Amino acid sequence: MLDEFLEILIKTVVILAIPLGSIPLILQMERRGAAWIQKRVGPNRVGPYGLFQPLADVFKFLFKEEVVPSHVKKFFYIIAPILSLLMALLPLAGLPLCAPFFIGDQKVYPEVFRSGLGIFYVFAATALGPYGILLAGWASNNKFSMLGALRACAQMISYELAISTTIVAIFFIYGSSDLHVMVEKQNESLYGIIPAWGVFLQPVGCVLFLVGIFAESNRLPFDLAEGESELVAGYHVEYSSMKFALFYMAEYVHMIILSTLFVTIFFGGYGLLPGMGFVVENLPSSIYFLQAISLISKVAIMMWFFVWVRWSIPRFRYDQLMNLGWKTLLPIGLVNLLVTVIVIYLRSN
Amino acid sequence: MMIYYYLACFIFALGLVGTLIKKDLISILLCIELMLTSVNLFFALFSKSLGSADAQLQVFFTIIIAAAEGAIGISMIMALFRKIKSAYPDDILIYSE
Amino acid sequence: MLDTNLTDVSLCLFAAVFAVVVVFNKNPVVAAFSLLLMFIGFGGIYFRLGSVFLTTIQILVYAGAIAILFVFVLMLMNLEETKTFIPTKNFSLFAGIVAILAMFGILTIIIFNNTDYLATDKLPEVSMNTLFTKLFETYLVPFELSTLLLLGATVAVVFISKKRIPQ
């Protein structure tokens, strides 16, 4: 019992520490990246190359004056950011960091919550994402917040449909909802040359999913929930100090989780990066560590992609956003699913 | 195990009370969802007790019905709300007279 | 199957408390949020009962879609808190009696009809595969009909909300 508890505790701490610890790094990357794209200098005052800037931000958030406006519904106003972060962190419990390994002769799974649901768990937990935002918007009792929350929520649920159609196609191809099985199947190779990554089996689905995760995480070009020119800051307009920081963290955790899911489904997940096979041959015990490194570097590339897109594509208008979701992505997803199924059926006969 | 049967009964009764005492239409709809969920729990429990898959499949169909009911119910309430600016059955009675 | 442990009790308490909040709360938005929490608790209960796929559907459809719809509409409508419930004392009494009758009615039907099956423990688990096979073989027609039901619901929703009602 105690062993079991210890195991869960260690896994939880590791799984939580990696994304939460990397948020400052991502922030710094985003700022310096933005500066680089726009030919600016970016934050470079705190520490060498401005590396301690995120740390300074943390202290600023901690010591900031805490404003609880008088007109808010106080209880819900305070729990909204906490719930938001909780809902954002929940899917992490089902994401694998490396292949299942053995301690003694006991098989240990890297996920905290091995439910037999696989991707369903992650997907169901992300479906709860809008609630934190809705609660924040409602509790703030402010027109900007309310409209921002409604927009964010409508946008998230619309793009969830497109993502769902892709996931059906993915299930159909891999025949399993277990993320480990998916990664194993992707580590085989197609025609002996290219890896059998999901992106080659489902190119259309991959693009749909990619657009979907941008919209789900409310990032530019889809950050209509907080379009500065219209809504000031969207659902967190009344939030300050640490409460605001929690929303910020939740947004980044959401991005990290969706990218991890994306990478696991379409880019081989924790499958080793090219060149790592050599190390594994010489040092077989390092494989699980290298798998984790591979996954993290793939996610890091995705994070850079987020920054890159953010400073390259202008923001959509709200009706364009909804049209893209409902009138473009959803029909493409449905047709893609139909075509996938028929092609596979014909090929198997 | 038995405790779940008690829970399902309790929630069904609560839903019934809710539909009787609530005064606005959306809350009544909420309470109907409550009853539907408790029925789902009954089905899941029967499936477990009898070791059969049929009862669980009933839950699937109940969920579809719940979704359809919720969607139509809410759109009707919204249509009413737009017309008479109220979501209370009492006001609707007054309006129809 | 009669061994009820702490997990069962706490899950039941969780669901029951939020169900009570749904009914006896004056603020409809709070009621909708507690309905959401109750749905999540029910997901946990299905998980305990071993019907894993029901958990998924419960969370994805009930918690992820139906509850969102309720929260959305309540936020849009802005109902007054005071007008939501309890008209008179007599009426509450009546409702209470109905509830107690209903609860005991169901319990007696369940318990006194056939208690044998409640105590059995060694039944095989219903696996996800048998469930799905049955869904697509035995329950083929209801499955297809349910899509038609949803199509009908879609048409109805569009018609009801499209119609411009004159003020």
Added chain:
Amino acid sequence: MSLFPFVVFSVISLSIGLVLILISNILGTKPKTKRLHDIYESGMDPVGSATKRYDIKFYLTAILFLLFDVEIVFLFPWALSYQSSSIKPLMLAEFVFFMFVLIVGYLFVLLSKSLDWEE
């Protein structure tokens, strides 16, 4: 199968948020002016309540999402059980019929202009 890991995970995640808010509550300076507590509305005095009625499109989106979501969720078991099924042609026929109904519903919604946001 046990829910225990999930409970541990959620309690820890919940406590992260709680602890951070508590720390900032203790360390943060207290606001000095009353004016800070007003509604944020670009410096103006707010007019009317925040929860007035918003565009009807939002709730129509939510309802349509609910209906399509249920349909797509019911494709999950189909996709998972197809590979191990013994009656693949029948399964395919079921799927095609299902998709046909789904697409008819979608086209109806599209043609009824319920999805149009610009007016």
